[in-house]
Amino acid sequence: MNRDQLARIAVGDDERGGVSRRAFIKGSGAAAAATAIAQGAIVMADEAPTSTAVVGPEATAITMTVNGRQRTVSAEPRATLLEVLRTQLDLTGAKPVSSDGSSGASTVWLDEKPVSASTTLAIECEGKSVRTVETLGGVKPDPVVSAFAAHDAMQCGFCTPGFVVAVRAFLDKNPTASEDEIRAGLNGNLCRCGTYANVIAAALDVVKGGSNG
Amino acid sequence: MAEYSWPRRGTTSLIDTEQTRIDGVAKASGAAKYSCDINPKGTLVARAMGCPHAHCKIKSIDISLAKDVPGVVLVSPAKAIGDEIQWQGDIIAYVAAETEGAAAEGVAAITVEYEMLDVFVDDQHLAAAEAADRTGKPLSNVQLVNEPGDDEDEEAFEEAEIQRLLEASDVVVEGNYGINVITHMCMEPHGSTCEWNGDQLTAHLSTQNVSGTAGQFADPLGITASDVTVHCDFIGGGFGSKFAADSWGVACAELARQTGRPVRLMLDRDIELKTAGNRPSGFIKVKIGADKNGVVQVWDSQQWGTSGASGGGVSQGVVPYVFDPENRRRTATSIATNAGPQRAWRAPNHPQAAAITHTAYDDVAAALGIDSYDVFLRNLDSVSNDKADVYRAQMERAAELMQWKSKWHAHGKGEKKGSVVTGLGMGIHTWGGGGHNSTCRITIHPDGGVETALGSQDLGTGTRTVIGIVVAETFGLPLDAVNVKIGSSSYPASGPSGGSTTVAGVSESNRRAAQDALAQLNELVAAKLGVGAADLVAKEGRIQASGDASKSLSWKEACALLGMTPLEVNGEFRRGEPSSLSSSQVAGVQMAEVAVDLDTGIVKPLKFVAVQDMGLIINRKTAASQIYGAVIMGIAYSIFEERIMDLQTGAFLNAELADYRLPRLGDIGEIVVDLWEPDSEYERGVVGLGEPPVISPGAAISNAVANATGVRVPVLPLTPQRVLDALGSA
């Protein structure tokens, strides 16, 4: 829309979170709505306005916590989290399957939320915590990993690490999930070999085994 | 030489039981390294540039801008000026760069001028293909009970005889059926990581053919196969598409040679789908005459389809599928399209043949108003293999598991709840299997360690575990006592994983080698214990005299008798040689129950029953997984997936995962797998399993939809659009 149509934001309001009560009222004619936005905004009152650093396109240092350890890598802004994990940190459990994240094979936790590393830029993760499927392995694997093995919830195994992260994340949120809930809740991952039936069995087993935590 | 045999059924500790795959935790936790995970220090990432046009000539290629992109190390054209491109996605050039982003930017900076040529990609309409001069000469194949007279014109006689038989039939069904092209969509795209050590190449290749691909790299690179080692510990799916080194594998090796650095080159998803193989389409026009019981008297069909630029399509040798009525005429026409070449796709030809012919058989049942089950049953006398009795028994079992008889209703006559109707359908199938050539080397170390090495690979079927089970069972050891080494061409050659031949092949070589090795070890143990070698048995970690447990040695004590030198024994199997350990040829029956929403055309699988014979089962757990997986792949091509081509430009429109529809976890309904295994199956040895259960779902699901709705949706996949079109409500 034309910039003439944008009402200038008054400073004080901006410092309370970027929402001008007056402008909102002007634009929408809904006074209550403006109040709601203002109340919802996070107040950063005492912080002096700053300008934002622009980095790149050259490689820049990115520091994030990966699997509990602080790591600094050098990567271009365009590098995906998946590329950095796989080629710089040797964490190859998350897999490159789809460029648009539609397979779920690159699922990792970003600040404890399951996201697709293939559609996340590494530089977005500056200062954040990344956790990968590798944290579920080791000598005492996570019950989800054990259940996947016990129920043969894999064939070629390429989609499996992403599925394991998804199941772990899903069960963390839904620790007593029923079979119907499992069938409804794990559709962000794709498997070509056709392991879904065994994935359902593995997830149910984790729920029933009470080892879900 | 010992007589090779399997232990008697019921006496095994590992074979024929459920064993957890030995690499399960490694795969589930991300520790397993696939070809695309191999990342030696300094590895460059390479990317292929696919042609955006389906049919054109290259007028010029300019790589100068691409070379200047920061991070780009090498740009290498794969085509020359004047080359003709015959399908979209054919590779024009490669770029090797420091990062993925630089490689992509390098590809985008290549400038190519094209001379556009006529495009043809329509495989559904034979007349259009004929008009465009894209059809091959029809192949025909006739079989009739009656013979022409000596001076009668053969074709005229055939035509007259077919017409006479149709007229004599109680019912004649005419129909059109079809199944679209699908792709392999391996989760791990095709590709490799290649590194050179002097003039020695190591190719970490995503391959189904570890032992066979070294020789494929050699010729184009001007070296010998002995200079090449192919490694593949884990492969992210192949389904028949990964038997070759491929031009992009060779290009990866060449880029590594020229840059002096390791190079990883995985195809982009869209290029892979466009150029690295697909399953041909099949369309058919059928006239089928049957008696009042639904027994087919005469089959007359004209089929067509495409395998891409070379024409092809579905082999008419399998039409009608499994059933082979005495009177039949079949004609097949191939259509050459500007589309990528086919490759083997799990059970080549069979799924398409089942989908386009068992549907016609089911329409006989619909026309006569009789139970589809009875029509399939009554036609079993005409099956082309010797499995009629097996099918009968399997049908009975499947019907019991599906509760077919209590659920059955005539086509289109079921109860409607809201806008939802349900229905039943079935199909039957056959496959050969049997072992491929396989050599292995078993080593027993004096400290008791056991390893077996062979140039096989694990497609995901559990091959590693199967090998371990066979060897451990033979030696009376636990599964984890055997170190299974596969996935390298430096090991004794074993066949590629294709055609359901791997489990039989590797079981043969390993059982043979293990039996021979044990016999040699037993000679030493027998001398030590003072008993006859023939009286010794290996079980529960000991070698002991049968019937006298006091005379025994632990496995470790026994192996110590080897002295300083490990015992190495090779096992070998050649396909086709008679053996008591393996055989071939299976049957299989599948039934589907689906629900269809008549208002939206959406098809949902409710329940699927798969009854499958497979000879002796090495590992029940991974065997069942194979069947579950095949059924789900079957649901995929029956309801969801197809290659969609733009008829104007020849572009493959849905060559990304977001657009290429596949079922998800919530889409599969209930799947009941029944391992069909009377003692006769165990006794005939190992056969192989991957292909057969993927064959029938198309027919079973299409028939279930026809039963539910009362109309035939002629072409798979059964999308809402096609279902609504068939219902006449679109």
Added chain:
Amino acid sequence: MKAFEYAAPRRESELAGLFSGRPGATAVLAGGTDLVGLMKKMIVAPDRVVNIKEIASLYGISADSAGVTVGAVTRLDEMLDSADLDAFPAVKQAIRGINSMQLQSQGTIGGELCQRPRCWYFRNGCGLPTELGRMVERGDNRYHAIFGNRGPAKYVSASRIAPALVALGASVRIVGPASGEAVEGPPKNGAPVAQDGNALGEAIMPLADFFVTPRAPHQGETVLDPDQIVTHIHIPRDEQIASATYEVRQSEGPEYPLAAAAAALRIEAGVVTEARIVLGQVAPVPWVSEAAAAAIVGQAVTPESARAAGEAAVARATPLSQNRYKVQLARVSVERAILQAAGLETGGF
């Protein structure tokens, strides 16, 4: 991906200097679920990417008696988990329909509304919208528009939540460089004045007006200029409005629906007194059907009246060569959204 610069402002006031007014030069990164894939294929190739997820004021859900305000970078799963949104079943049903935990926890509401068109010609690099229109018309348009498709834009608006929000009368707040005088006193020292002298401004408008159908190259799918972003969405509260979203989804996966509709109904004494029916996945914008609303107003919701509204909704559909079936699916979507809003069985899956 083309190489790009990157910035992650922490305050709205930092935005103004970061954007170029040149189309395509700057991309706004929110969840990234759509943008990053498009950048990999170089369908979108910005010189600079501005990540707005670090702007705290753009994050979160707040509610009062007037309605609920959702910051643009609020994740979809947080909306699903928010009791504040229980009053708007149409919104939650639409989010739930995305059927991917990953897309829900990574995707943001602002990004969901601003995702690029669902059209395989566009996503295969055929551009927007002029050339694309020709491609779609002659080509495979099975998933394309059946309404509003007479111009060059024949794709469907991708957003799955927009129909619900439009039906519920949501408004959207837009921020970008402004000209003209500030409405509330002169800027103090340190005010959000961009380096080029442009002060930041805002506007609030009905979401229904936010989406537009481009007629020429370089026109976008929304009213946003290249240097403007969505910051908040506001849904007015009205206890008497019942709502629902119904999507015709072929599978349980995250694939886009074949057709969808959202219904917001005021039902008094068993009779619909006010209705807004908005179709999704059928037009280049969320498609408001006055005809469907008119058909159901004054009626009790029954299978028959819902069906009549569905028929009214599609009476003037203009399907392309291969998507006539979508007319039926759009009809059913409307019918079922109305039934579902009224708490009745849809009779289908």
Added chain:
Amino acid sequence: MVYRRDSEEQTRSSVAPACALLRSKGMYVTGRLNPGEDDPLTGEVGDGHCWCNKTQNVLGPDDALVERGRCVPGRDCYQPGVV
């Protein structure tokens, strides 16, 4: 006695000797050329997909398609072999 007749094209398909560089999946699995006919041992059917060992492509050194029926004497890039 049943009457059978195959079209000429059907019977002619694999008469001429194949080029030594011709490759197919069937050759690796069964050790024999398997250009799309039934495998008499098992009834298994091949897929007909062939490639050239020189180019590792479905196009031969002469840029024409690689197929059992085309990779025969007379083609410029044909190499006699033992297969």
